[in-house]
Amino acid sequence: MVRALIKRGSVCDGVIGVLKDRLGADAVCMVDLGEVHGTAALAEAEVVIGTLPKEAIGDAPKLRWLQMGSAGVNSWIPHVPEGVILTSAVGVYDEAMADHVFGLLLGLTRRIGEAQDRQREGRWRGAEGCLELAGMTMGIMGYGSIGRSVARRARAFGMRVVGLRRRPEPDALAEAVYGMEELDAFLARSEVLVVILPGTDHTRGKLDERALGLLPESALIVNVGRGSTIRTDALVAMLASGRVGGAGLDVTDPEPLPEGHALWTTPNTLITAHYGGQSQSYPERFGELVAHNLDCFLSGRVEAMRNRVDRVWGY
């Protein structure tokens, strides 16, 4: 019997039924993964579905497969023994994240935040400096699963799209897809830069003062990947001077943003507290991935499991 711990509420009822059918009702335990540290259930678990806290991994000596609930998993890698299969939730967040990118972008270009401030004050006043997106070029840095969903929306808005990814290959939605060694040329075209890179040793600090200086004058930046990709001090300075026209940030460095941090009061900056992937569809979408990967795992086709994490590249 393969014993599995599933994060409570993470998969839809239909998939819980599938898990119980495949593993046996007694083998499936729905738990709060934040509270399994040191328990007998974790000591017996061969499969864990959901983001197990790093410090609890050592309490799971029988673990054979950890299906993370997040797409970004880089900081878990050193904690997961080599023999344990580690899979991420890439693909689960695409639609919610793409909506969120446009939420931030439209917030900046249509000045929605300021309108909300005036609404609270009961003041009826228009805005100046609104921008239209049609005809602008969006550069998607991290042209992966979420990136393509963003590109589909961008095209519907009449924007041009260029992408950047580790292994560039042509894509019907993008005019060009660049590799990291072509970063400068990519940035020079990005009037709207959308950053959706995983936070890894290879992406940390890539957008520093020099790189941000290559963007077109008054470019807009949206970061929904990881805060560590952008040098916060450089971003704050360029927003303050107006060299960067605005920033929509679902992720920051540091995170959470401490009280009094410069970003809170930087002009033309819209911040959401790392909830871009949140949506009512999560249990369905995650459940679909879990059912597929469980099937592969139980039938010994581990190479067909989706989203096996590359320990060298960190995603």
Ligand SMILES: NC(=O)C1=CN([C@@H]2O[C@H](COP(=O)(O)OP(=O)(O)OC[C@H]3O[C@@H](n4cnc5c(N)ncnc54)[C@H](O)[C@@H]3O)[C@@H](O)[C@H]2O)C=CC1
């Ligand atoms: N704000 C939030 O709530 C969420 C944030 N995320 C973040 O978004 C990231 C991307 O998610 P997905 O699109 O689902 O992943 P994905 O694996 O489909 O796409 C990642 C893209 O980044 C590129 N990339 C990775 N390392 C690179 C490097 N060193 N140089 C150049 N390109 C590189 C890859 O080539 C790929 O195109 C996640 O790793 C996570 O950090 C994901 C979901 C929710």
Ligand SMILES: O=C(O)C(=O)CO
């Ligand atoms: O999946 C991710 O990487 C996220 O940041 C969502 O929590």
